[in-house]
Amino acid sequence: MMARPSTLSSARPAAPRPSAERTPRTQRTQRTPRTRHAQRPLVLAGLAAAVLAITFVSLMLGSNLIGPGAVLTGLFDPAQDAGSVVWGSRVPRTVLGLLVGVCLGVAGAVMQGQTRNPLADPGLFGVSAGASFAVVIGVYVLGTSSVLGTLWLALAGATVASVVVFAVAALGRGLSSPVPLAIAGTAVSALLVALTSFLVLSDETTLAAYRIWVVGSLSGRSLNGVDAALLFAAVGLVFAAANIRSLNTLALGTELASGLGESLLRARLTGLAAITLLTAAAVAISGPIGFVGLTAPHIARRFVGGDHHWLLPASGLVGACVLLVCDVIGRMIGGNAEVSVGVVLTVFGGIVFISIVRRGKMATL
Numbered sequence: 001m002m003a004r005p006s007t008l009s010s011a012r013p014a015a016p017r018p019s020a021e022r023t024p025r026t027q028r029t030q031r032t033p034r035t036r037h038a039q040r041p042l043v044l045a046g047l048a049a050a051v052l053a054i055t056f057v058s059l060m061l062g063s064n065l066i067g068p069g070a071v072l073t074g075l076f077d078p079a080q081d082a083g084s085v086v087w088g089s090r091v092p093r094t095v096l097g098l099l100v101g102v103c104l105g106v107a108g109a110v111m112q113g114q115t116r117n118p119l120a121d122p123g124l125f126g127v128s129a130g131a132s133f134a135v136v137i138g139v140y141v142l143g144t145s146s147v148l149g150t151l152w153l154a155l156a157g158a159t160v161a162s163v164v165v166f167a168v169a170a171l172g173r174g175l176s177s178p179v180p181l182a183i184a185g186t187a188v189s190a191l192l193v194a195l196t197s198f199l200v201l202s203d204e205t206t207l208a209a210y211r212i213w214v215v216g217s218l219s220g221r222s223l224n225g226v227d228a229a230l231l232f233a234a235v236g237l238v239f240a241a242a243n244i245r246s247l248n249t250l251a252l253g254t255e256l257a258s259g260l261g262e263s264l265l266r267a268r269l270t271g272l273a274a275i276t277l278l279t280a281a282a283v284a285i286s287g288p289i290g291f292v293g294l295t296a297p298h299i300a301r302r303f304v305g306g307d308h309h310w311l312l313p314a315s316g317l318v319g320a321c322v323l324l325v326c327d328v329i330g331r332m333i334g335g336n337a338e339v340s341v342g343v344v345l346t347v348f349g350g351i352v353f354i355s356i357v358r359r360g361k362m363a364t365l
Contacts, residue, residue, distance in 0.1 A: 040310045043303045047317035051098070054324045058094040059086065062331050063338050093218040096226065097324045097341070100218070100282040101292060103233050105319020106240050107278035108293030109300070109312050113247035114271040115182055122293040125185040125272065127279040129192035130161020132214060132288060136199050139209045148225035150213065151284045155232060158280030164188055166272055181268065216289035216342025218327055229281040236277030240312055243270040247308040289342050291349025292319050298353075322349075 060071055066082050074082030075091075107122035115124070123129065134157020138144035144153060168184040200207045246267035249257040258264055282289065299322075300314035323341065326348060330339040 040304050044310070044313060044317070047303075047314060047321070051317055051320050051324075054321055054328075055094055055098065058097065058324050058328055059090050061328055062090055064089075088222075089219075092221055092223050093327065094324065095223065096221050096285050097218050097327050098320045099226075099230065099233060100286050100289065101296075101320035101323035102316040103236065103278040103282040103319075104289065104292040104323070105296035105300070105315040105317070106237065106312050107275050107282070108319070109297040109308070109315040110240050110243060110247065110271050110274050110278075111293065112297050113250065113308060113311075114268070114275070116250070117182070118298070119294070120182075121290070122275055122279040122282075123189070123288065123290075124182060125275060125279075126161040126165050126188040126192060127158045127276055128283050128288040129189040129196070130157040130159075130164075131155075131280060131283040132210075133157055133192045133196045134160070135213055136196050136206055136210055140199050140203055140206045151225055151229060154284035155228060155280050158283060159276060161188060161192065162272060162276035162280075166269075181272070213287045215340045216287040216345070217340035218286055219338055219340065221285065226285065229284050232277045232281040232284075236274050236281065239270055239274035239277065243267065243274055244308045244312060246270065251306065287342065289323070289345060291345050291353065292323055295349055295353050296322060 059075065060068055062085070064085050066074075066085060070080070070082040071086055071090075074080045074084075074086040077083060078087050104122060108120075111120045111122050111124060112118060114120075131154035134153040135144075135150055137157075138149060138153040142149075144150060165181065165184045165188050168188065169180040196210075200210050246257075246262060249260060249262045250267060252260075254264060257267075279293075296319040297311065297315045300311055300318045304310040304314045323345070326344040327341040329348070330341050330344045333339055333344075
């Protein structure tokens with residue numbers, strides 16, 4: 001009869017163990033979002049430091065073998081022998097590479113947030129195809145060959161193509177869903193590509209000019225006439241920042257976003273304006289460059305998560321890093337005949353994107 005109390009009393013101390021073991025896990029789960037949120041400013045600071053480091057490397061390295069001391073001397077004294085190379089080639093392509101990378105990275109993040117499609121690219125709304133068609137028309141009809149003329153033609157073509165895509169989607173009253181916009185963009189892009197191919201194949205002069213531009217390159221570019229592209233990029237970044245709240249709401253689904261009071265028409269218009277202006281500025285400067293707008297948001301999403309307050313600036317910084325790194329690689333592996341950054345991005349961007357997909361690191365939207 002006395003054995004039972006002793007048995008019960010000896011078993012009682014073991015009862016609290018499950019709750020004691022579960023407590024650290026509960027606390028760890030509650031701390032994880034706060035810890036990740038606290039690390040986001042550090043991540044952005046790290047990405048900014050990486051951009052500065054790659055900018056320095058971009059100024060130091062090139063197809064012309066110049067020592068670091070000569071580069072620094074030419075950078076601060078353009079009258080020196082190295083000054084013509086530094087200020088005539090490396091400084092412009094570094095500045096333009098930063099601008100194009102930021103534009104494509106942010107445009108890609110906005111595009112993927114608007115369509116909720118992880119494979120969405122900034123050129124999906126016909127922006128790149130419109131710019132290409134306008135450049136071909138300028139060469140074929142007007143004989144345009146200057147960088148400034150090509151820049152304005154590309155900006156105009158990209159803008160007109162986006163307006164046409166929006167108008168086609170609006171006719172079907174499908175702005176509340178990203179699907180009509182994507183379908184209209186694909187259809188308009190296919191039409192413009194067909195027209196561009198027809199003009200290019202019918203004239204050798206146009207083919208030669210178009211072949212150089214369509215590859216996507218920073219070589220031979222100067223800062224002359226880049227003011228218009230810079231203005232487009234600045235306004236596009238403003239529209240992207242204004243679209244952040246809508247992008248976070250659209251991530252919950254269009255029905256829930258509409259139930260929360262989100263104006264879907266305003267959200268689509270703001271996002272479309274941001275994508276058009278940013279992509280038009282990038283395409284006008286360097287030609288159509290792929291994979292930056294596709295992969296940069298996925299890489300940034302791994303660091304900062306899906307909150308667009310952090311995702312947009314992180315995507316811009318990642319895009320700038322990726323573009324400048326590929327541009328430096330193209331300078332070094334091509335010798336005197338440099339490999340265009342568009343070609344390097346196609347090779348390395350494809351490998352990186354396949355690696356992301358195979359390892360299951362593509363974040364769902």
